[in-house]
Amino acid sequence: MSFENLKLIEPILRALKTEGYTTPTPIQEQAIPIVLQRRDLLGCAQTGTGKTAAFSIPILQLLYQDRLQHKEQKTIKALILTPTRELAIQINESLAAYGKHTGLKHLVIYGGVSQNPQTEALRRGIDILVATPGRLLDLMQQRFVNLEHIKMLVLDEADRMLDMGFYDDIMFIIDSLPKKRQNLLFSATMPHKIRELARKILHQPEEVTKAEPWREPTSW
Numbered sequence: 181m182s183f184e185n186l187k188l189i190e191p192i193l194r195a196l197k198t199e200g201y202t203t204p205t206p207i208q209e210q211a212i213p214i215v216l217q218r219r220d221l222l223g224c225a226q227t228g229t230g231k232t233a234a235f236s237i238p239i240l241q242l243l244y245q246d247r248l249q250h251k252e253q254k255t256i257k258a259l260i261l262t263p264t265r266e267l268a269i270q271i272n273e274s275l276a277a278y279g280k281h282t283g284l285k286h287l288v289i290y291g292g293v294s295q296n297p298q299t300e301a302l303r304r305g306i307d308i309l310v311a312t313p314g315r316l317l318d319l320m321q322q323r324f325v326n327l328e329h330i331k332m333l334v335l336d337e338a339d340r341m342l343d344m345g346f347y348d349d350i351m352f353i354i355d356s357l358p359k360k361r362q363n364l365l366f367s368a369t370m371p372h373k374i375r376e377l378a379r380k381i382l383h384q385p386e387e388v389t390k391a392e393p394w395r396e397p398t399s400w
């Protein structure tokens with residue numbers, strides 16, 4: 181299996197080549213076609229499985245193709261929620277790497293730092309927002325963030341977000357999104373509370389469970 185087999189577009193294939201990626205990881209092989217079909221997804225995958233690329237690559241591809249068709253403005257179309265600042269920064273770096281030939285704009289926001297550069301960037305307009313729930317809620321309440329045009333939502337490391345007490349924040353954020361959207365939920369573990377959350381948020385999801393981290397690239 182190669183990335184070409186996953187029907188990825190040239191600007192993304194070119195970026196993956198620069199990154200030195202030759203073969204999709206198991207979670208990427210399974211998740212990318214599902215996301216490209218605009219289906220909802222429940223992914224059981226921990227850090228180290230390549231899950232970030234599993235959702236970032238198809239999001240970039242769908243938004244790139246939508247832009248070619250509709251000439252959309254720089255409104256936020258995809259929202260990625262993740263529990264920590266470190267993860268948020270990593271996801272944003274992945275979007276920069278895989279999306280560098282797409283022209284799509286992305287931004288990461290998290291707490292503990294001044295909000296001014298973040299609100300400035302929001303004002304200039306972005307396509308994809310990566311956020312920790314607390315700071316996002318904060319900026320939403322100050323009306324710096326407009327989520328009216330969201331068509332894709334990712335909950336990354338959902339189990340950790342619940343463990344950190346973000347349930348109410350997440351539900352508040354989700355309640356202010358358009359109802360018609362694609363939803364992706366990734367979690368390292370699938371306890372009852374995650375199944376409950378998935379049942380509330382996902383619409384007829386495809387399930388992908390490749391939880392083991394990859395260590396030997398040659399074994400994919």
Ligand code: AMP
Nearest residue numbers: 201203204205227228229230231232233
């Ligand atoms: P993640 O599980 O998303 O945190 O990714 C773990 C690491 O694997 C990151 O450093 C990625 O850059 C890298 N990675 C993800 N997918 C691939 C791939 N298909 N080929 C090579 N490296 C990858």
